[in-house]
Amino acid sequence: MADDKETAEALIADFQKSIKDAFAVFDHESNNTVDVREIGTIIRSLGCCPSEGELQEMLAEVEEEEPTGYIQLDKFLPMMTRVLLERKYRPQPEDVILRAFEVLDQTKKGYLTQEELTKYLTEEGEPFTQEEMEEMLSAAVDPEKNVILYKDFVTLMTVEDT
Template identity: 40%
Template sequence: MEVGVTLSNELEVQIAEAFCIFDTHGDKYIDTRNVGNVLRFLGCAPTEKEVLEVIKATESTDYPGEAHISKFMAHVSVLLMDHKMEPASAVKIMEAFEVLDPENKKYLTKEYFGKLMAEEGEPFTEEELEEMWPVAIDPITGNIPFIFYLNQLKHKTKIYEVADAVKEELAQAEKEKGKKPPPTAP
């Protein structure tokens, strides 16, 4: 893949591929409004605060409102290797569903789940809910069965496994040079 920057490992390749999907002009820049989309495409689950932090760290000084691939890749690689913005595990999601289902029905209604998603924690917008429903709702019952929903989410990229492998490779390379491993983000 030609992205105009040197790609030195699989993590950088995956970040570049995701970035280029949102690089509508092919100029190695994306609108900072797409930073969250790139992160979610990679399989991250950033909060709005985390998206804003990535924008702040990667926004071009020459072109405000734009992020260049090299700055984005360098910053996001470190975040991924440190497991920042990592989505909850299937076990954690299942535990959360079980708390929300005291009657042990093994599903939530669209109305109840939608109310929770729109009003609790970091609320979803109506647009985000509309994007989520086709993945969450069982087309036969119209409800959100836990196992069905978790299986729909399983296809997500294993970006954190790639990040771990790259982090290990970098640490090994530094060890062979007799230096300390690369610093991690605070």
């Protein structure tokens, strides 16, 4: 029983160190605060992939009563520790993402054009911004063929589950 408790405490300590380290990267004034606009990047760097709506819920939980535009580490740390312990907002597995691309590739050619992907990601579901599209296309487009070879891209964009 004591081993389980020690293991849990070690896991929490590891999570909290990771959270503090990620937070510190954006704490430019070293005052345990970060710009609220950086929180999504911090959360994603910790292996979580919340939707924009879920991210807004997380922000609402850690923002001050009167929003200041900054998030305090002492509010962020317990919320993020809980999220990591509960394994919330985990990225989708590679096979699920691949199936999604295959559904979009209606002619089964093994790739999508930039125009097709842009249409799907800016007009359906939770739309990508122009900046997000440009960033994604810069990583996704095969420079030789000028299309998205989605099997290669899915492998590139997924991470091993820890």
